Amino acid sequence: MPRQTLNDLTAFLAVARARSFTGAAAKLGVSQSALSHTVRGLEARLGVRLLTRTTRSVAPTEAGERLLRTVGPRFEEIEAELAALTELRDKPAGNIRINAGEHPTSSILWPALERLLAAYPDITVEVAIDNGLTDIVAEGYDAGIRLGEQVGKDMVAVRIGPDLRMAVVGAPAYFAKRPWPKMPQDLTDHACINLRLPTRGGLYAWEFEKGARAMKVRVEGQFASNDSKMNLRAALAGSGLAYVPEDRVQSHIEDGRLVRVLADWCAPFSGYHLYYPSRRQAAPAFALLVEALRYRH
DSSP states (O other): OOOOHHHHHHHHHHHHTTHHHHHHHHTTTTTHHHHHEEEEEEEEHTOOOOEESSSSSSEEOHHHHHHHHHHHHHHHHHHHHHHGGGGGGGSOOOEEEEOHHHHHIIIHOOOOOOHHHHHHTTEEEEEEEOSSSOOOOTTTTTTEEGGGGGGGTTTTEEOOSOBOOOOOOEEEHHTTTTTSSSSGGGGGGBBOOOOOOOTTOOOOEEEEEEEEEEEOOOOOOOOSSSHHHHHHHHHHHHOBBBBEEEEHHHHHHHTTTTTEEGGGGGOOOOOOOEEOGGGGOOOHHHHHOOOOOOOOO
16 A cells, blocks of 8 residues: 555544544644645545535545544554554653643643653643633543543543632722621622633633532622633732632632631532543553642542
């Protein structure tokens, strides 16, 4: 088989698996236009259309599904064998692309990467800061980081951090003019700093739980942003109450710059997990990353 055909089949399989030219191009390290040209060339030589393209999606045709079903596993076997050979190297190597939110990146991911990258100079890591629920397979990422409750059931999930708690906080100057809220419902009478959700653009409803009681409260105030760090700055300035991760405000509470309220209504919830498709387990560099991040009680 000509080498060009092998390269073209690799390109087709990447697009068919990702259901996206964007994700496949990122994975292969080529432009979308070059990838599209390659797949069209393969279709022309075979005399059959392999992919159905719309403005929003890409899906294999009947012929494409057959090619994916028959040729795909053989290519996966080759990829697995090549990946296994790298275990014979003294130093694991490879590039890893991770999609993660700002909070887990700064609090968990970077501290682990700082040690990993220093120990293994042939490993490169690219991190995309993204607070949305990105499809990591379609966008060509090797792994993502989300809260445990947000990880899809078809993914391998590895716990990388402890349970989390949220905290409702305000500056002493703010409370000098207003009473402390005693119940979550009292927040409707307060100036609150809203968080704009990245996925659909709505405002996040603050979540509370105490015993068997759970509720969500939609708050109002003069300021909102899509960045929890910015919301924390607004709270420190006395602009209102903020709902932020506990670990991000603990030092401010201890030094008296912020006052915490409704602590008994902020129950722990499942912390951050690294998640990835099962086929990523073969790469030694990726296995090192998983172990570096794995949470140990």
